[in-house]
Amino acid sequence: MILTPEVLAILLLNVIFAVFSFIAFILSIKIFLNWDIESTSTAQYKLEKQSFLSATIIKYIFIIKVPLFLFFIFTLDKISNVLTGAMCGAGVVDATEYGIYLFLLKIINLYIFGYWLALHFEDIKHENQPYTKLKFGIFIVAFFLFIIELIIEGVMFSSIEVDKMVSCCGSLYSSTSTSYISEIFKIDTTLLLTLFYTNYFLMLLFYFFKQKYFFALANITFIIISIMSLIIFFGTYIYELPTHHCPFCFLQNDYYFVGYFLYSFLFIGTFYGFKTGFIESSKELVSKNYRVSLIFNTLYLIIVSLYPILFYIKNGVWL
Amino acid sequence: MIELKNITKKYEINKNNTTIALHNINLSIQEGEIVILKGASGSGKSTILSLIAALSKPTSGEVIVDKKHISKLPDNFASIYRRDNIGFIFQKYNLIPTLSVKENILLPLVPLNLSNKEMEEKLHTVMQKFTIEHKKDSIVKRLSGGEQQRVAIARSYVNNPKIIIADEPTANLDERLSLHFIEILKEFKALGKTVVVATHDPLFFGLDFVDKEIEIERGNLLL
Amino acid sequence: MKNKINIYLIEYAINAILRQKYKSIFITTIFTLLVFLLSSIFFITNSIKYELNSTVDALPEIIVQKVKAGRHYDMDGDSIDSILSISGVSDAVARVWGYYYFENAGVNFSIVGVDSYEKQYKDSLANIVEKFDLESDKPSMIIGSGVRDVMNQNYYKDYFNFIKPDGTLKRVEIAGVFDGDTNLESNDMIVMSKDLVRDIFDIAESKASDIVVKVPNPDEVPTVVSKIKILYPDSRIITSEDLKVSYQNIFDYKSGVFLALFVVSLFTFFIIIYDKASGLSSEEKKEIGVLKAIGWRVDDVMKEKFYEAFIISFFAYTLGVALALAFVYIFQAPILQNIFIGYSQLKTNFELPFILDIQTLFLVFFLSVPIYIAATIIPSWRVATLEADEVIR
Numbered sequence: 001m002i003l004t005p006e007v008l009a010i011l012l013l014n015v016i017f018a019v020f021s022f023i024a025f026i027l028s029i030k031i032f033l034n035w036d037i038e039s040t041s042t043a044q045y046k047l048e049k050q051s052f053l054s055a056t057i058i059k060y061i062f063i064i065k066v067p068l069f070l071f072f073i074f075t076l077d078k079i080s081n082v083l084t085g086a087m088c089g090a091g092v093v094d095a096t097e098y099g100i101y102l103f104l105l106k107i108i109n110l111y112i113f114g115y116w117l118a119l120h121f122e123d124i125k126h127e128n129q130p131y132t133k134l135k136f137g138i139f140i141v142a143f144f145l146f147i148i149e150l151i152i153e154g155v156m157f158s159s160i161e162v163d164k165m166v167s168c169c170g171s172l173y174s175s176t177s178t179s180y181i182s183e184i185f186k187i188d189t190t191l192l193l194t195l196f197y198t199n200y201f202l203m204l205l206f207y208f209f210k211q212k213y214f215f216a217l218a219n220i221t222f223i224i225i226s227i228m229s230l231i232i233f234f235g236t237y238i239y240e241l242p243t244h245h246c247p248f249c250f251l252q253n254d255y256y257f258v259g260y261f262l263y264s265f266l267f268i269g270t271f272y273g274f275k276t277g278f279i280e281s282s283k284e285l286v287s288k289n290y291r292v293s294l295i296f297n298t299l300y301l302i303i304v305s306l307y308p309i310l311f312y313i314k315n316g317v318w319l
Numbered sequence: 320m321i322e323l324k325n326i327t328k329k330y331e332i333n334k335n336n337t338t339i340a341l342h343n344i345n346l347s348i349q350e351g352e353i354v355i356l357k358g359a360s361g362s363g364k365s366t367i368l369s370l371i372a373a374l375s376k377p378t379s380g381e382v383i384v385d386k387k388h389i390s391k392l393p394d395n396f397a398s399i400y401r402r403d404n405i406g407f408i409f410q411k412y413n414l415i416p417t418l419s420v421k422e423n424i425l426l427p428l429v430p431l432n433l434s435n436k437e438m439e440e441k442l443h444t445v446m447q448k449f450t451i452e453h454k455k456d457s458i459v460k461r462l463s464g465g466e467q468q469r470v471a472i473a474r475s476y477v478n479n480p481k482i483i484i485a486d487e488p489t490a491n492l493d494e495r496l497s498l499h500f501i502e503i504l505k506e507f508k509a510l511g512k513t514v515v516v517a518t519h520d521p522l523f524f525g526l527d528f529v530d531k532e533i534e535i536e537r538g539n540l541l542l
Numbered sequence: 543m544k545n546k547i548n549i550y551l552i553e554y555a556i557n558a559i560l561r562q563k564y565k566s567i568f569i570t571t572i573f574t575l576l577v578f579l580l581s582s583i584f585f586i587t588n589s590i591k592y593e594l595n596s597t598v599d600a601l602p603e604i605i606v607q608k609v610k611a612g613r614h615y616d617m618d619g620d621s622i623d624s625i626l627s628i629s630g631v632s633d634a635v636a637r638v639w640g641y642y643y644f645e646n647a648g649v650n651f652s653i654v655g656v657d658s659y660e661k662q663y664k665d666s667l668a669n670i671v672e673k674f675d676l677e678s679d680k681p682s683m684i685i686g687s688g689v690r691d692v693m694n695q696n697y698y699k700d701y702f703n704f705i706k707p708d709g710t711l712k713r714v715e716i717a718g719v720f721d722g723d724t725n726l727e728s729n730d731m732i733v734m735s736k737d738l739v740r741d742i743f744d745i746a747e748s749k750a751s752d753i754v755v756k757v758p759n760p761d762e763v764p765t766v767v768s769k770i771k772i773l774y775p776d777s778r779i780i781t782s783e784d785l786k787v788s789y790q791n792i793f794d795y796k797s798g799v800f801l802a803l804f805v806v807s808l809f810t811f812f813i814i815i816y817d818k819a820s821g822l823s824s825e826e827k828k829e830i831g832v833l834k835a836i837g838w839r840v841d842d843v844m845k846e847k848f849y850e851a852f853i854i855s856f857f858a859y860t861l862g863v864a865l866a867l868a869f870v871y872i873f874q875a876p877i878l879q880n881i882f883i884g885y886s887q888l889k890t891n892f893e894l895p896f897i898l899d900i901q902t903l904f905l906v907f908f909l910s911v912p913i914y915i916a917a918t919i920i921p922s923w924r925v926a927t928l929e930a931d932e933v934i935r
Binding site (some may be wrong): 003004005006008009010012013016020049052053056057060064067068071074078081082124162 | 584787790791798801802805808840841844901904905908909912913915916919920922923926927
Binding site (some may be wrong): 365369372375394398402403407409417418422426427428475478 | 554
């Protein structure tokens with residue numbers, strides 16, 4: 001059982017989140033079932049008031065969730081000092097069977113909450129609030145995912161055993177590991193890189209032809225391909241070590257925290273890309289979304305490509 | 320310009336008790352008209368003002384202002400409508416005594432996050448009009464009754480609304496200030512504003528520049 | 543999502559806070575106090591951890607002890623030779639030391655034996671050996687400042703009489719007083735020649751209390767440990783890594799306990815805030831009604847309330863942290879310090895080193911500000927959604 005102050009802080013906030021999101025959940029159900037903007041009954045007015053509360057709660061959770069996620073990563077790093085064998089957050093994630101699911105779920109939930117907020121802001125711009133039922137329906141689903149995340153987090157932290165040896169990222173993220181990660185390594189590196197740059201090029205194309213849906217889809221695939229190529233190829237150039245594939249180590253200060261920048265840019269870029277396709281909004285907002293998405297995705301691409309290029313320039317060879 | 324069609328407003332005090340504030344009212348006010356709503360306290364005149372200002376929603380019926388159905392606006396849009404179209408003068412002014420004149424007047428505009436320049440412009444226009452500029456930075460609670468009245472009126476006017484609503488504006492004033500208020504009403508008329516005043520102060524009855532006097536008794540219009 | 547910050551709204555919020563002087567001061571004070579307590583505890587533990595880690599770093603990487611029937615026993619000094627032959631080992635020193643219980647004062651002294659011609663395993667000891675001469679004709683020792691104070695209190699000024707296991711007295715002259723490398727050490731330590739230690743504790747010539755092993759390459763430590771274990775199956779081996787981990791765990795445990803207490807107080811605070819924020823005077827309600835009448839939306843009112851909450855909580859947070867910094871590092875945290883160091887007769891003149899890390903600041907932040915804001919969500923909403931027309935009548 002890991003009882004560091006950081007973990008307690010996270011669990012405490014999780015309890016608060018659980019209580020408040022539950023309130024929002026109950027309200028969401030009521031609104032989803034009974035909302036009728038045309039009605040002038042007292043019941044409807046009450047619902048309108050309650051929709052404010054739900055929206056505020058969700059805003060609050062999201063605003064805290066983002067820095068808390070960074071804090072979560074910090075905490076994983078700190079715990080890695082205490083766990084035998086772990087040298088970075090990857091070891092902690094691997095210490096239990098829940099670790100990787102928790103991580104993925106957290107990221108997915110960030111996207112979902114972000115999307116909800118974007119939908120909400122669009123919704124209240126219109127007098128007839130066209131997306132209210134939709135957005136609260138989405139929250140009902142999001143709530144379950146969120147609660148699962150909180151539960152898994154609690155279970156994970158309580159089941160980490162300090163004396164149990166964990167694998168270090170070196171063995172986890174290698175082609176010889178026996179986990180699912182090794183599956184990624186079976187993909188040919190050249191193919192992956194081609195896919196990566198082609199995907200980016202496609203995004204540019206869809207931007208020029210203003211194809212919203214394809215743009216959004218391209219962003220979704222971009223997330224997956226970027227992470228894979230980061231682990232298999234680009235990461236090794238950040239570490240300047242052909243066998244070091246860990247996606248966590250470059251979050252540490254030895255690498256100037258570049259991981260935080262890379263992941264943030266990727267998240268912002270793909271999130272805005274996702275927004276363009278799935279949220280109907282005014283023309284200027286859509287073009288703003290396009291631009292933001294493109295800028296951040298490009299930034300990500302440039303930074304991540306610079307590492308191998310600079311390495312080649314410095315050393316004259318590839319890894 | 321302002322139309323109340325078949326308006327009924329009921330207030331639910333508790334599960335078993337409802338009062339009917341307005342009973343199937345029909346009312347029509349043209350642009351630029353000065354209208355006095357006469358009636359005792361509790362007769363429903365304040366309710367009519369709330370409805371015109373979209374501060375409350377009718378139990379049944381429609382409120383149409385400038386061809387827009389404002390009775391069904393969701394809360395946020397109702398506020399925006401109010402901010403852009405209505406100037407409110409309250410019975411007891413309801414100024415914030417610890418803030419300055421300037422801050423009180425600009426209060427309706429605070430959420431808009433306008434530039435400094437725009438705020439100053441609007442402030443200047445309205446302070447000049449109601450001759451309160453010299454007291455710009457004074458704290459409101461140190462002002463005289465007359466000066467506070469001018470601040471309250473200036474605040475209602477800062478966003479250049481089309482409609483001015485006053486709820487018992489002279490109830491707490493002496494005769495001099497009440498008469499002064501009536502002078503201001505004349506000014507509003509000259510500026511082409513639509514004004515609706517709810518009052519039982521006899522000073523307002525039978526004035527020549529008033530276009531309509533509507534009497535209300537227990538939720539019903541007296542014809 | 544990307545609105546410009548509304549300065550006018552912030553000004554209004556600040557003014558609203560000031561208008562409610564007593565309520566605001568009350569809440570801010572309590573909150574500051576909570577943050578102050580919390581930060582102080584974290585700062586103290588961070589500093590102590592740092593001190594301990596520095597101490598551990600000064601030690602050799604491996605300590606080998608003989609264990610018999612679960613207890614620590616003297617071991618053969620000759621074991622050194624076989625250990626030295628393990629690759630990766632740069633040095634191995636047999637230590638002779640023990641705890642001497644001084645009954646009159648009810649305290650323990652740590653007595654460490656040194657041989658001046660040997661290479662010392664700790665720099666602080668090397669300094670002492672250099673500075674003081676232990677090979678004088680009369681048996682003498684160098685003592686730490688805490689030891690000196692205790693001895694003085696018991697009327698021992700220039701010498702001390704140790705009671706040997708056989709009951710006889712051994713008089714040892716006090717040749718000097720030292721300051722150790724780190725404060726935690728020097729206080730209860732006495733340094734003398736190894737022979738003298740053997741004499742006082744009746745340890746045989748060939749035996750040693752334990753053996754310290756220096757392994758310069760940290761990656762090789764686990765291998766060396768396993769080789770020593772094979773050589774001496776009855777040994778207990780402690781690595782400096784183990785020490786660091788156990789320190790971290792102890793501190794986390796202690797901090798955890800305090801944190802649990804803190805959480806309880808936080809919930810109480812939560813309820814207080816909720817109550818205070820909900821109980822609005824009719825004056826406040828009227829003000830909100832007026833704001834809505836003149837065009838403020840529900841969102842605007844809630845935003846303003848949020849600014850109020852954030853300003854108060856962030857101000858209290860900053861103040862609490864600043865006060866904690868002063869309390870811990872300038873006044874050296876009286877009372878609280880003892881909870882962590884352990885209150886003993888030998889009071890430490892321990893100076894807490896100044897350690898400020900971002901993670902702790904964030905930790906305290908997450909434990910305070912979001913909770914305050916959470917407490918204000920529902921009350922703010924209630925206020926913002928009041929029917930304006932009911933309020934103005």
